[in-house]
Amino acid sequence: MKPAAVLFDMDGTLVDSERIWGIALTELAARAGGTLSESARLAMVGTSSADSMRIFRDDIGQPDRPEAPDLAWLTARVRDMFADGLVWRPGAMELLLAVRAAGIPTALVTSTGRELVEVALKTLGVENFDVVVCGDEVKRPKPDPEPYRTxxxxxxxxxxxxxxxxxxxxxxxxxxxxxxxxxxxPAELELEPVDGVHLRTTLTGVDPLFLAALLV
Structure with a gap:
């Protein structure tokens, strides 16, 4: 038995890129004359760019701050750091390659925009995904189900x-x-047990047979 497909998130799941986002957002807050709180940074994890920037503006006390210039600066800064190469999360590369070797279709499903995903794929390998769904290519990003259904x-x-x-x-x-x-x-955030969600501390030791068992 095999999954019909394995759908991978990117930031914090396959690669340790949440740390990079944290550095860039902290720098952006300093440029804006503010300080980004740890609670706000964690609240941004896994959210769309629009939600993240709203949290950012509220946290530094500038809710009316124009979004476009900040988002452009942030994207450029993260792109430069992504280009230096991304660090794989424990067990992630081994699992991805094992899934591909087993002939199981794969998708990358991320809240990150296409411009940055293209850079990340130089580390992840564009050949490792049959489909890539980016945060700026859906009408309703995560936590809406649209990205995964797409x-x-x-x-x-x-x-x-x-x-x-x-x-x-x-x-x-x-x-x-x-x-x-x-x-x-979980990477940056602790997750509470939820019915139907299987929790592990890392992907080390996870293989296609393990994933198939989750469907039973």
Whole structure:
């Protein structure tokens, strides 16, 4: 038995990029004359760019601050750091390669925009994904189920036979609502046990047989 597809989140799940986002957002807050709180930074994990920037503005006490210049600066800064190469999360590369070797279709389903995803794919390997769904290519990003439903539709597989791998509450909510089996591997945030969500501390030791068992 195999999953019909494995749907991977990117930031914090496959690669240790949440740390990079934290550095860039802290620098942006300093440029704006403010300080980003740890609670606000954590609240941004797994959210869309629009939600993240709203949290950012509220946290530094500038709710009316124009979004476009800040988002452009942030994107450029993160792009430069992504270009230096991204560090894989424990067990993530081994699992991705094992899933590909087993002939199981894969999708990358991320809240990050296409411009930055293209840079990240130089580390992840564009050949490792049959479908890539980016945060700026859906009408309703995570935690809405649309990104995961879109990935399954593009792959031509039933979402109920897919396994989604996530690290954030927003992503888990999206995948569960879409109807996928969910494996959660928290990175920046602790996740509370939820019915239907399988929690692990890392992806080390996870293989296609383990993922298939989540569908039973």
């Amino acid at each position: 990935a399954a539709d593009l792959l031509g597989v039933p979402i109920g036979s897919c396994v989604a791998i996530e690290d954030s509450h927003s992503g888990v909510t999206s995948a569960r609502a879409a109807g996928a089996a969910v494996l959660a591997v």
